[in-house]
Amino acid sequence: MQRQRSLLILIGVLIIAAIVVINTISIPLGLDLRGGSQLTIQVKTTPEIKQITDRELEAVKKVVEGRINGLGVSEPVVQTIGKDQILVQLPGVSDPQQAERVLGGTAQLEFRTQKPGTETQLFAFQTSRAELKAKQQDLRKSNEQAAIVKNQQDLQKNNQAIAELFESTNPPLAGKFLKDAAGEPTQNNNWNVAIRFDQKGGELFAELTKKLAGTGRSIGIFLDNELISAPSVGPEFAASGISGGAAVITGRFTAQEANNLGVQLRGGALPVPVQIVENRTVGATLGKDSIQRSLYAGIGGLLLVLIFMLVYYRLPGLIADVALIIYALLTYATFALLGVTLTLPGIAGFILSIGMAVDANVLIFERTREELRGGKSLYRSIEAGFYRAWSSILDSHVTSLISCAALFFLGAGLVKGFALTLALGLGVNLFTAITCSRTLLFLSLQFPNLRKPELFCPNLSTSIKSGAEVQS
Amino acid sequence: MKFSVIKQRKLWWTTSVIATIISIVAMVISWQQLGAPLRPSLDFVGGTRLQFERDCTQPNNCTQPIEISDVREVIDAQKLNNSSIQIIGQKQQGISVRTKTLDVEQRTQLQTALTEKIGAFDPKGTQIDTVGPTLGRQLLSQGLLALVVSFAAIVVYLSVRFQLDYAVIAILALFHDVLITLGVFSILGLVAGIEVDSLFVVAILTITGFSVTDTVIIYDRIREILHLHPDDHIDKVVDDAINQTLTRSINTTFTVLLTLFSLFLFGGETLRNFSLALIIGFTMGAYSSIFLASTLLAWWRERKGQTNVVNSAEPIDTSTSSQDS
Numbered sequence: 120m121q122r123q124r125s126l127l128i129l130i131g132v133l134i135i136a137a138i139v140v141i142n143t144i145s146i147p148l149g150l151d152l153r154g155g156s157q158l159t160i161q162v163k164t165t166p167e168i169k170q171i172t173d174r175e176l177e178a179v180k181k182v183v184e185g186r187i188n189g190l191g192v193s194e195p196v197v198q199t200i201g202k203d204q205i206l207v208q209l210p211g212v213s214d215p216q217q218a219e220r221v222l223g224g225t226a227q228l229e230f231r232t233q234k235p236g237t238e239t240q241l242f243a244f245q246t247s248r249a250e251l252k253a254k255q256q257d258l259r260k261s262n263e264q265a266a267i268v269k270n271q272q273d274l275q276k277n278n279q280a281i282a283e284l285f286e287s288t289n290p291p292l293a294g295k296f297l298k299d300a301a302g303e304p305t306q307n308n309n310w311n312v313a314i315r316f317d318q319k320g321g322e323l324f325a326e327l328t329k330k331l332a333g334t335g336r337s338i339g340i341f342l343d344n345e346l347i348s349a350p351s352v353g354p355e356f357a358a359s360g361i362s363g364g365a366a367v368i369t370g371r372f373t374a375q376e377a378n379n380l381g382v383q384l385r386g387g388a389l390p391v392p393v394q395i396v397e398n399r400t401v402g403a404t405l406g407k408d409s410i411q412r413s414l415y416a417g418i419g420g421l422l423l424v425l426i427f428m429l430v431y432y433r434l435p436g437l438i439a440d441v442a443l444i445i446y447a448l449l450t451y452a453t454f455a456l457l458g459v460t461l462t463l464p465g466i467a468g469f470i471l472s473i474g475m476a477v478d479a480n481v482l483i484f485e486r487t488r489e490e491l492r493g494g495k496s497l498y499r500s501i502e503a504g505f506y507r508a509w510s511s512i513l514d515s516h517v518t519s520l521i522s523c524a525a526l527f528f529l530g531a532g533l534v535k536g537f538a539l540t541l542a543l544g545l546g547v548n549l550f551t552a553i554t555c556s557r558t559l560l561f562l563s564l565q566f567p568n569l570r571k572p573e574l575f576c577p578n579l580s581t582s583i584k585s586g587a588e589v590q591s
Numbered sequence: 592m593k594f595s596v597i598k599q600r601k602l603w604w605t606t607s608v609i610a611t612i613i614s615i616v617a618m619v620i621s622w623q624q625l626g627a628p629l630r631p632s633l634d635f636v637g638g639t640r641l642q643f644e645r646d647c648t649q650p651n652n653c654t655q656p657i658e659i660s661d662v663r664e665v666i667d668a669q670k671l672n673n674s675s676i677q678i679i680g681q682k683q684q685g686i687s688v689r690t691k692t693l694d695v696e697q698r699t700q701l702q703t704a705l706t707e708k709i710g711a712f713d714p715k716g717t718q719i720d721t722v723g724p725t726l727g728r729q730l731l732s733q734g735l736l737a738l739v740v741s742f743a744a745i746v747v748y749l750s751v752r753f754q755l756d757y758a759v760i761a762i763l764a765l766f767h768d769v770l771i772t773l774g775v776f777s778i779l780g781l782v783a784g785i786e787v788d789s790l791f792v793v794a795i796l797t798i799t800g801f802s803v804t805d806t807v808i809i810y811d812r813i814r815e816i817l818h819l820h821p822d823d824h825i826d827k828v829v830d831d832a833i834n835q836t837l838t839r840s841i842n843t844t845f846t847v848l849l850t851l852f853s854l855f856l857f858g859g860e861t862l863r864n865f866s867l868a869l870i871i872g873f874t875m876g877a878y879s880s881i882f883l884a885s886t887l888l889a890w891w892r893e894r895k896g897q898t899n900v901v902n903s904a905e906p907i908d909t910s911t912s913s914q915d916s
Contacts, residue, residue, distance in 0.1 A: 130722065148692055152683050152862075154715065159726060161723070161725070161726070213679035214693055214714070216698065216699050216702075219695040223695065292732070337893055342790055355788060361889060368695040372867055394723070395695070395721075395910035396722070396725065396726040397721060397722050397726050398719055398720070398721040399614075399719070399720055399721075399722065400717065400718060400719035400720075401718050402644075402713070402714060402715040402716045402717040402718060403715045403793065404644075404715040405642075405715075405716060405717075405718055406714045406905070408859065411860055412857055412858055412862075413857075413858060413859070413862070414864070415857040416853045416854045416856070416857040416859075417853075417854035419856070419857055420849060420850030420851075420852075420853035421850075421856065422847050423849040423852075423853060424846050424850060427845070427846060427849060430844070431842070439898065440638065463861055463862065464790060464793065464865075467854060467858070467862050467865060467866070469852065470850050470853070470858075471797070471847070471850060471854070471869070473850050474846050474847035474848070474849060474850030475801075475846075475847055475895045477843075477846045478804075478843040478846065480848070481839055481842045481843050481846065482808070482839055482843070485836075485838050485839040485842070495831075507815075510811055511807065511811045512809045514752060514804065514807040514811065515747060515804035515807060518745055518748065518749075518799075518803040518804055518807065519797075519800035519801065519804065520800075521741055521744045521748060521800065522745075522797060522799050522800030523741045523800070524741075524744075525737045525741035525744065526737055526741075526796050527798060528732075528737075529736050529737035529740060530733060530734070530737055530789075530792075530793070534734075534789055534790075534792070534793050537790075537793050538793075541797070543823075589740045
């Protein structure tokens, strides 16, 4: 009894915890439910770059991130998948065409020279740009779509204005001449970014730096027409420029800033084209419809199962129903805790798992009935029901989990959501269907009025040889 | 009431063989007509599907239902032959167009042309699915790999839990369930144009997990009875096992079917075919466990003269029942 009581307390605590979790943490919705665009970007190989390495993929990802920031979308997600793909999620995008246009194509990195007499202008624009960017961060947190778009337009104007202060060299010192770029630590706890050009690039860079050295004007490093760095060149290089094809951008960089700039430069230098190979866009209204529909389907399915269990299994059915509701609560809370993003297939998996969740209870109760018909006492029959059904329950869960695992590790994004919700459901189910319903069932047996075999098994013949009370 | 599955096993076997043959024939016909055993969606072959809804907040935009001939005209003008067009929505204010893979420029062009002809669309009601052909092949091979791996893992698991012949027959029954589900969708693809997408692969994988579950429940019982009554004939053991587990097999399948029917009826377009596949597969799973897996096991054991051998892979504790009986 002591064990029963502590289990009962545990169940109670879990239910309360689940309700608290559900009320405090909201489950993020997938793009198919909230509306938005999901793009898969394929990084293509070229004759020069035959294989995409992790380092290159990371660099391209940086470029893609930079382009997305230019779109002014709130909460974008960019992640690499596999060896040569990048997944981009853009919630609430109303013009997926624009996004695709911006994201496709090879990165454009260029080293330009600042036009004479624009020093003060550049400083002013850079200050206002920093303000605009800070404002954009705040706006994204508050999620005010209209303000974000407005601010984004200001930013773009600002970028354009900055770009006009610079001019290309002849021929342009483009990203293709850049061999490598990486952040490196200096002796006094600072970070620099080292860049290295090929031979032709080195010559162009020497020429460019010679022209700018000591003038106070900067080199403008542009990625996709946005200024990402504007280093100046010291007067000591006025004679011959920075020759030899290697240079160091100094500044008060933190490790992260230096690495960021390094990756950006590398990405911009990569001559790999990217292509959008998948676009899944769902309008916000359609997403809302899907939520509505799956809600109906979920409630419908749950109700049908609850009614069936109650009608067919009576008292234990009622307990299975309670266990099922606990199951739904706990599973949903688990999703919230683990940060599962709910997609339409994910919801389908959850609804399906509601139907499967009572499987274990059906197995147990049928077994209990058999034992009762075999003439055992009520208490013993229930014990045997739980005990004997265990091996079947385990088998059925393991085989289903095998399929889920195969889906999760080998399936694509959409499919993973389904596998995850179904598998989590199966796990929670082991606890609710066995521990919960067992505890509740034995609890109910403490009430004499409920201690009747016919509440467990209708039409049980009265010729039972055991000592259980039987009313005819 | 007791019913004997063994007695009429020839009937069950014939039924299943016929159903399997029909499925295979359907897939062969489908292969000849469509170049694939099932009608593949753009998930697997690449393509573009655009769905637009008219913006009904604009005046006079939604007065008439959309004419399919108008849409066809635009599509033909864009030289997108072999495209399929559907008018959707209760008030026929939406269209769905499936074409070859379009890049962003072609898509914009098409959308502009459609807007000019039909009226402004609501961006919130727009759905776009574009999959490049290479990615399609990648999705397909990922799906098939998941299937093969899951099959293999289930064989291994069952061989550990039961003897090898149990496992092989369970997998045979599983093949049967999957084949017939594929067959039904092959026929649906031929006559109703229903396509199979990534979710269909998910459905098939879920069916494999569930179908084996049903079989395992009966096999568990067969093993238990064999242990208690080692001298019984295998036919009787199987019949007993099935009779004892029949309600469970039916009820476990039934509760799942309840939720699936709910998904089928209320779940919307995306989940309809998915739940249909599961409904067919789960029903077949229950059928094959009761009528195929068990009768085949009895037949196999009979043939090998091993009717009285008890599996010792996992001894069953029978102490509870021996105390009482």
